[in-house]
Amino acid sequence: MNGPEIQIRFVPDLRVFVSAERRSGHTPVATDGASSLGHVVESLGVPLTETGRLLVDGRPVDPSHVPVAGETVEVEGVARPQSVPGAPLRFLLDVHLGTLARRLRLLGVDAAYESQDIGDPALATLSARERRVMLTRDRGLLRRRELWAGAYVYSDRPDDQLRDVLERFAPQLAPWTRCTACNGRLSGADKDAVRERLEHGTEKSYDVFAECVECGRVYWRGAHHARLEAIVSDAVREFGDAAAR
Template sequence: MTKPPVPGTPAAKQQITVEVDPGLRLFVAHERREGVTALVTDGVSTLGHVVESLGVPLTEAGALVVDGVGVPVSHVPRSGEHLVVRAVERPQRVPGAPLRFLLDVHLGTLARRLRLLGVDAAYESEDIGDPALAALSARERRVMLSRDRGLLRRRELWAGAYVYSDRPEDQLRDVLGRFAPVLVPWSRCTACNGPLREADKDAVADRLEHGTQAAYDVFAQCTVCERVYWRGAHHGHLETVVAEAVREFGGPDAA
């Protein structure tokens, strides 16, 4: 049995083995991606530090299992222990607040598609910096979505998730499959995230070009930025995005 270090003296080195879930191995250095990795820890660092030292953001780590028993991230490993780092279970539940997202500057298309489906998705169109984003996530209790691993490691984040793909259609499927948000298509402004309401044609006439007034009769308007929406030339593409998402992930129009 390993004895605790005497106060004021260096902690003894501890040798452990680590096995990372296959879905998380993209974060790990190439030489550590296959099978079991042997690590020497300093006898003080927690499993949270160990996992992050491997390159895995804690937002992506699910259960941590030591010798077959689940342990918290605060567990300090001891020599001979075998750690298994599992991926987050899906769908992932975010306790304590309505499910809302915050996306960084690189995920504008994903933000607009989430809003199209009625998902509350705040988006920073300018790079305000990681500290400000993390503080905003905490203040508004929003899940930070990003491909920036450094941002996801910031301690002040309320919650976060790594976006695994760089293709918007795959990003959308990833987020919907991971968090299972309630889908209410056509209920949010894709420009500012505000709620939409039905709009009388005469009431928004001054915001429409003459051709639009003549061709369309059904309109919606954002209650925040007052942008007006109608079923224009691009509506068919948007309907396809909505239909595919609702068919796979559910919503009020799902069969």
């Protein structure tokens, strides 16, 4: 781009996406005089899924706005909690976010997960077909136009990833109602009905069971329950009230 020059500034949270020389504040950017502001922002490395208001000389504009010489652009981050209109809030996670998917399911959040790398085009198409918010750390995937909705997962630590998603979207929490393996719904199960699928020690030690209505997996409060309970308790304590609003 070597046309009209504008000044552009990203809020601090978005500077992780841009080159080092553009992180200090207002930076001159040469445009081509025809591309939209949304295209300019993405060309600098910031997915539009992560942007909130675009302000030109202090007035909000659409991403379709074509910048002209001398304009000053402020790019804000997404307002939190972020609303996703038009469909029940559901997520789709790529192959790199398996732990986050299991933790969302543990909290009763609808979180589909692709355990194989099916490629960005297929993920974007699935997001659109099932109207799911695509969660990923792949910036290129978030730029695909066929996505229904998407969000960048900023951390590589599962604890921080979970907090980020819960804070950003405030999903309704219903712990212990989804299968962490397949995302199906759990239903209470009679011990006699699942006895043949239990190891001898489990059969002798536990009496309360749940079963996935989709894959048939059986759950009980085993050795790992205390760790899972801590994840649930922390999330409900911090985000349960917000999610209910």
